[in-house]
Amino acid sequence: xxxxxxxxxxxxxxxxxxxxxxxxxxxxxxxxxxxxxxxxxxxxxxxxxxxxxxxxxxxxxxxxxxxxxxxxxxxxxxxxxxxxxxxxxxxxxxxxxxxxxxxxxxxxxxxxxxxxxxxxxxxxxxxxxxxxxxxxxxxxxxxxxxxxxxxxxxxxxxxxxxxxxxxxxxxxxxxxxxxxxxxxxxxxxxxxxxxxxxxxxxxxxxxxxxxxxxxxxxxxxxxxxxxxxxxxxxxxxxxxxxxxxxxxxxxxxxxxxxxxxxxxxxxxxxxxxxxxxxxxxxx
Amino acid sequence: xxxxxxxxxxxxxxxxxxxxxxxxxxxxxxxxxxxxxxxxxxxxxxxxxxxxxxxxxxxxxxxxxxxxxxxxxxxxxxxxxxxxxxxxxxxxxxxxxxxxxxxxxxxxxxxxxxxxxxxxxxxxxxxxxxxxxxxxxxxxxxxxxxxxxxxxxxxxxxxxxxxxxxxxxxxxxxxxxxxxxxxxxxxxxxxxxxxxxxxxxxxxxxxxxxxxxxxxxxxxxxxxxxxxxxxxxxxxxxxxxxxxxxxxxxxxxxxxxxxxxxxxxxxxxxxxxxxxxxxxxxxxxxxxxxxxxxxxxxxxxxxxxxxxxxxxxxxxxxxxxxxxxxxxxxxxxxxxxxxxxxxxxxxxxxxxxxxxxxxxxxxxxxxxxxxxxxxxxxxxxxxxxxxxxxxxxxxxxxxxxxxxxxxxxxxxxxxxxxxxxxxxxxxxxxxxxxxxxxxxxxxxxxxxxx
Numbered sequence: 001x002x003x004x005x006x007x008x009x010x011x012x013x014x015x016x017x018x019x020x021x022x023x024x025x026x027x028x029x030x031x032x033x034x035x036x037x038x039x040x041x042x043x044x045x046x047x048x049x050x051x052x053x054x055x056x057x058x059x060x061x062x063x064x065x066x067x068x069x070x071x072x073x074x075x076x077x078x079x080x081x082x083x084x085x086x087x088x089x090x091x092x093x094x095x096x097x098x099x100x101x102x103x104x105x106x107x108x109x110x111x112x113x114x115x116x117x118x119x120x121x122x123x124x125x126x127x128x129x130x131x132x133x134x135x136x137x138x139x140x141x142x143x144x145x146x147x148x149x150x151x152x153x154x155x156x157x158x159x160x161x162x163x164x165x166x167x168x169x170x171x172x173x174x175x176x177x178x179x180x181x182x183x184x185x186x187x188x189x190x191x192x193x194x195x196x197x198x199x200x201x202x203x204x205x206x207x208x209x210x211x212x213x214x215x216x217x218x219x220x221x222x223x224x225x226x227x228x229x230x231x232x233x234x235x236x237x238x239x240x241x242x243x244x245x246x247x248x249x250x251x252x253x254x255x256x257x258x259x260x261x262x263x264x265x266x267x268x269x270x271x272x273x274x275x276x277x278x279x280x281x282x283x
Numbered sequence: 284x285x286x287x288x289x290x291x292x293x294x295x296x297x298x299x300x301x302x303x304x305x306x307x308x309x310x311x312x313x314x315x316x317x318x319x320x321x322x323x324x325x326x327x328x329x330x331x332x333x334x335x336x337x338x339x340x341x342x343x344x345x346x347x348x349x350x351x352x353x354x355x356x357x358x359x360x361x362x363x364x365x366x367x368x369x370x371x372x373x374x375x376x377x378x379x380x381x382x383x384x385x386x387x388x389x390x391x392x393x394x395x396x397x398x399x400x401x402x403x404x405x406x407x408x409x410x411x412x413x414x415x416x417x418x419x420x421x422x423x424x425x426x427x428x429x430x431x432x433x434x435x436x437x438x439x440x441x442x443x444x445x446x447x448x449x450x451x452x453x454x455x456x457x458x459x460x461x462x463x464x465x466x467x468x469x470x471x472x473x474x475x476x477x478x479x480x481x482x483x484x485x486x487x488x489x490x491x492x493x494x495x496x497x498x499x500x501x502x503x504x505x506x507x508x509x510x511x512x513x514x515x516x517x518x519x520x521x522x523x524x525x526x527x528x529x530x531x532x533x534x535x536x537x538x539x540x541x542x543x544x545x546x547x548x549x550x551x552x553x554x555x556x557x558x559x560x561x562x563x564x565x566x567x568x569x570x571x572x573x574x575x576x577x578x579x580x581x582x583x584x585x586x587x588x589x590x591x592x593x594x595x596x597x598x599x600x601x602x603x604x605x606x607x608x609x610x611x612x613x614x615x616x617x618x619x620x621x622x623x624x625x626x627x628x629x630x631x632x633x634x635x636x637x638x639x640x641x642x643x644x645x646x647x648x649x650x651x652x653x654x655x656x657x658x659x660x661x662x663x664x665x666x667x668x669x670x671x672x673x674x675x676x677x678x679x680x681x682x683x684x685x686x687x688x689x690x691x692x693x694x695x696x697x698x699x700x701x702x703x704x705x706x707x708x709x710x711x712x713x714x715x716x717x718x719x720x721x722x723x724x725x726x727x728x729x730x731x732x733x
Contacts, residue, residue: 047403
C-alpha cells in the first residue's frame, strides 16, 4: 500500500481525526466554536413558527390556557379536587407552565436528528448543537406563557412570594431531566424510527401521572410514596409553590429528583455521544 | 507500482496527512434488519442468545497519502470506489473506523449546495442560516454578504421566501453562499457545479479561483478534463484502495487505461442480468471503441460497437438470429433501441448454433454521460435471450462539432447534426462589416470547462 514519505510537520495539526471513543467525543470547546450555528438554527425555528400562521404567538398562550380551562373544569368543578386555596385556573396554568417547558424540550429534542437528517448527512458540525438549539425557542415560548401567567395572577390578585427566586432552580431541574430523555430518544430515533411515535404516548401518560392538573395532596396517602417516584412530581410541585404559595414538596424528594435528573442528563449525553459517530452512516 | 510515487510539492508544509485510513460499514443481513424498536426488542426476546449475522463492507482500505499546502488534488474513481466516503471523512461528517488524519487548517466542504436552505425563509435569512451551517461565523457572513449577493445575482429577491425562487435562482444563491466559505482546505464535489451552462461556467471559474488562490483543494470529479485542467495531482481510487497517486495528467491517463480492465474484472454475472424466462444463449458481450478494443470510457460522437457472442445447443439452432440493443442513459431513462429486423440486415440468415454479432454506431448522437445497454437475442419473431443492463459505458465530453463548443450536457440525451440555412433579405447599403474573429480558437471553450 501507498506510503508517501514526507518531511515531518512543523505545526500542530489544526484538526485531528481519530476513531471516536466514549467520552473523548464530548468535545465541548468545539461545540462552543459553533455557537453561531446554534443561534442560527434557533432563529430558524422561531421564524418558521411565526411565518404563515394566522395566530402565531397567540397559540403559545392559547394552548396552555385552553388546557388549563379544561383541567379546571374537570378536576376543579367535576371532581372537586383541592387546589390549595388558589383559583383552579391559576393552579393548573402554573402546572402547565412547568410541564410545557419539560414536554416541549423532550419532544423537540427527540425529533431533532431525524428532522435534520439532511444536514447530518451533508455537513459537519458538533451534533450536540441540534438538540441544544431547540432550547432557545422553548424558552421564548416559556417567557410568553409566563407573561400570561403574570397577567392571570394580577387579575386574580395573587402575588408571588420570595419563593419565586427559586424558579430558575426548578426550571434547571426540569430542563436537565428533559434534555437527558430528549438526547437519549434523539439518538435512539436514528436507527429506530418508532421512537418518534412512542415519545408522544409516553408524554401523554406522564401528563396525567404528574401533579399538573391536581396537587400531590389529592393523591391517596398510601400511594404517595410510589407517586413521588415520578421524578417530575417534586420539581413541578415546587415550581407551582414558588409562584402560588401552594404546598411545598419535601426537600428530600426535591433533592432526590434533582440528583436523578442530573444522572438522566449525563446518561442521555453519554448515549448521544456514543451513538453520534453512527448518525451520518445510519440516518 | 505507480502509487509509490509522491505528489508534486508546490510549497513546503503539509495540509492534509492521512495514515492507514479505513472505513467499514456493518450491514446486517436483510432478514434481520430492524427498522423499528419494537421489532428489535421482540426479536431479542424471541432469540435471546443469537448473534446477528453481519457482513462488513470495507468502503476505504488502508489509505495513506499527503497533500501539500496549496496543492489541488483531483480524486477520481468509478461509482462506489469510495470517493464520497473519503470526502465525508475528511469533512468530518462521518468518522473513520481506524487510521489517523491530520488537517492543518480549517476544512470547508462543498458536497452539496443548499444544504439546510429552508423554503419558507427569505433569501437573506437563508444566507445567514446556510452560512452558519457551512461553518461561517455571523461576522464572516456579514463581511461576505455583499459578495454573496453579487455573485448570486438575486439582490432584487433578497426578502422573498426562497420557495418563490425559480430553481435556477435557488441554486445560484446556494452556490454563492458555499463559494464564499473561506477555509484553508476545501473539499469540493464537482456535482456542485450546477444550473444552466452559463452558471456552470461561473461555478467552475469560482472553483478555479479557489484552486489557484493558494488554498488546498480536494476535488472529486467525474470529468477527467476538469481534473487535468484544474488539478496539479490526483488520486485514483479503486474499490476503496489507492490505485494511483501522482501528477494529474498521468492519473487521468492511468484511469482511462484501467477503466475498461476494471469494468471487465468486476463485470456482473450474466445470470443476474438475464430475464427469468430467457434461455442462456448469450455467452459474452462487450463495448468496443473506434480502435476495436474494449472500452469503458469513450469520447462522445466517436464510433461505438456493441458485440455479443451466442451459442445454442446443437439440436436447437436459431433459425434466424436477431440482435437487439437498447440504450439507457443514467438519470434520463431509455434513449433508443435498435434490432436487425427493424433496421434490415440479413447476413446472419439461416440456422446458426454459434456466432458473434456486432452492432456499430458510426456516430452515436448520445450526449456525454453514463449509459447502460440491454441486449436481445431473438429467433425470427421470438425472443430467446435478454440481458438487462449488462453492458455499460461512459461517454466523455468531446468536440463533436469540431467548433470548440460542446453540446449542452444535460439538455436532453442526444445531440443533433443540423443543417442551417440563411437567405439574406437585407436591402440597401449596410454599414461596413466588422471583421469577424475567425482564428480565436483559444477563446472558445467547452461550456462546462473553465
